[in-house]
Amino acid sequence: MFPVTVTETVEEAGTVKILRLVRTDGTPLDPYPAGAHIDVTGPTGITRPYSLCGPPDDAGAYTIAVKREEDSRGGSQALHDKVQPGDELTVGTPRQLFGLVPQAREHHLVAAGIGITPLLAMAYELHARGVEFRLHYVARERAGAAFADLIESSAFADRAVFHFGRGREATADRLATELAVLPADAHVYTCGPQDFMDQVAALATRTLPEDHVHRELFQAGTTSTGGDSFEVELDTGEVYTVPADKTIAEVLEAAGAPLDTSCREGICGTCVLRVLEGEPDHRDHCLSAKEKVAGDQIAACVSRAKSPRLVVQLW
Ligand code: FES
Structure with missing residues (x-):
């Protein structure tokens, strides 16, 4: 873990705060692959992982997007309420548990809500590499969809499909249609709430093997105690x-x-x-x-x- 300084904060989509971080000692930050995350320790001492979602032309900084979670232990709320430009935070070096598969011929990125963050980094990279990809972005409404404007004005806007305000069933039907026609060497990457990722994985594995479907996980969903000693x-x-x-x-x-x-x-x-x-x-x-x-x-x-x-x- 090492100290970083917040150089910029941007409020986005009502509940999301974007933080740009640079090394406090002025030395360059390690580069990171698309899909990587860092651990961030906020003002209350709570450490949470956040996906890196900055544009590739800002290699000297780490950018994270923090959604305010009302029922969290306070990590996201403190980053929203207490952190301003000039403040110092502690972060870890980038770790990659969720990454692009180099040999895939097509990549299909399927995000829900704040799950857009690692997939946005992947979209930047795939576009830069000239690789075939599609970015599906699901949200209850456009007003609450972080980075929607950025994606719409990006160089890969024609690869994005917005599923805003469609409702669960209509969205599932549309995704089922899209994911039903993938070639055997396509890979699907999904990030969002657990039930959403389960649904995407179930749809994708109708045509693809399980190891072609990749999920990012924001929260542990199992208990760490109980059972025998x-x-x-x-x-x-x-x-x-x-x-x-x-x-x-x-x-x-x-x-x-x-x-x-x-x-x-x-x-x-x-x-x-x-x-x-x-x-x-x-x-x-x-x-x-x-x-x-x-x-x-x-x-x-x-x-x-x-x-x-x-x-x-x-x-
Ligand atoms: S401390 Fe993070 S996996 Fe155990």
Whole structure:
């Protein structure tokens, strides 16, 4: 994590605040691939992941768009209410859990609401590369659709299809029609509320294999406690019991183990440990399906064990 300074804020679509961030020490920021996100620690100390959505010609800055979530723990509200140009925030280096597949012949980006942010970055990149793509943007109404004006005036406006104010059924019908005719080497990327992404994935996998459908996840949807207690053994020999009401991360932290965490919701991947023995019960959204099957990594902030003991290595 390192300090950044807010150079500009823009209110967008009523509930979204766009923040432009540069390194406080003036050094260049790391470049990032389309679809990447950063962890941002706001004024209340809450860390949340935000997709990077800045234009490619602003490589010296990170741009994030924060939707005000009334029922959140306060992270987004503090970024809305307390952060102004000149303020300092702490961010992590860009991480990519959601990215474009280089060998795909066509890319279909399907966003709902604030889920437009990583897909906007992908649209910039695909347009720059001259690759075939389509950007579907679903929102209840145009007035609440962040970046709608920007997309409409962009160089890839002809690739965008707006589904504003159509209602759930009509939107699903239209998406079903569009996604029913994709070639076998197309890939679909979706970001938005969980039920929306589930619906898009269900429609897309009527014609495409599952590994051609990619989702961004804003929130962990599973619980990190409950079930049986189990033991976690460090590769250095110490053994701890993880009770039903605690996570592996909480137990290791209480024992003074040097474990890094950030989101604590199974999203960012900061707390991932190497599993040497035992079977993880994966409850995170940061490891890929392949990594979960391999079973040699575990997100300590949310995941648990199916076996009585896990032997793990702090990296
Ligand atoms: S701290 Fe983010 S996945 Fe565990």
